Amino acid sequence: MTTQEAGTVTIYERIGGAEPIGRLVEAFYRNMDTLPEARELRAIHAPDLTETKRVLKLYLAQWMGGPGDYSAERGHPRLRARHMGFKVGTAERDAWLLCMKRALDETVPQADARHAILAALAPLADWMRNQPEGQD
Numbered sequence: 308m309t310t311q312e313a314g315t316v317t318i319y320e321r322i323g324g325a326e327p328i329g330r331l332v333e334a335f336y337r338n339m340d341t342l343p344e345a346r347e348l349r350a351i352h353a354p355d356l357t358e359t360k361r362v363l364k365l366y367l368a369q370w371m372g373g374p375g376d377y378s379a380e381r382g383h384p385r386l387r388a389r390h391m392g393f394k395v396g397t398a399e400r401d402a403w404l405l406c407m408k409r410a411l412d413e414t415v416p417q418a419d420a421r422h423a424i425l426a427a428l429a430p431l432a433d434w435m436r437n438q439p440e441g442q443d
């Protein structure tokens with residue numbers, strides 16, 4: 308690969324595409340099922356996560372620079388609006404990020420990509436909060 312090309316490689320390509328993202332999402336929800344810190348977060352999700360997993364896989368693939376199947380199917384992500392129906396306070400944000408950090412550690416061996424993904428997801432998760440400061 309030339310230096311010029313290196314700048315255009317997406318995170319999606321760097322971690323290996325749809326298959327590793329599938330493993331990441333499976334690990335993420337497995338962590339949500341098992342970590343005591345995520346018990347309340349898990350409780351507000353559907354009992355059957357089949358569809359949730361499918362959608363998060365599509366979303367993350369698109370978010371990492373891969374195919375735009377998420378928006379082709381669901382339009383603009385409007386993620387914050389889609390989360391308005393759920394209480395997202397600091398505890399929920401932190402539990403979500405904990406599940407994701409563990410999942411990244413488990414499934415993405417490339418340390419630079421792992422750190423870049425978490426660093427980009429942290430402000431996104433924070434932006435999802437929808438409870439008044441200090442009361443969440």
Ligand code: HEM
Nearest residue numbers: 351352353359362363366393394395399400403428431432
């Ligand atoms: C970077 C942070 C986050 C991302 C990227 C994200 C992404 C997503 C996506 C793509 C969906 C599917 C939405 C759709 O139907 O199109 C979803 C659903 C959902 N998210 Fe998040 N989310 C984030 C943070 C959170 C947080 C902090 C909470 C805490 C309450 C949360 C709770 C939920 C719930 C309850 C659902 C519905 C799942 C179901 O019906 O089973 N999310 N999220």
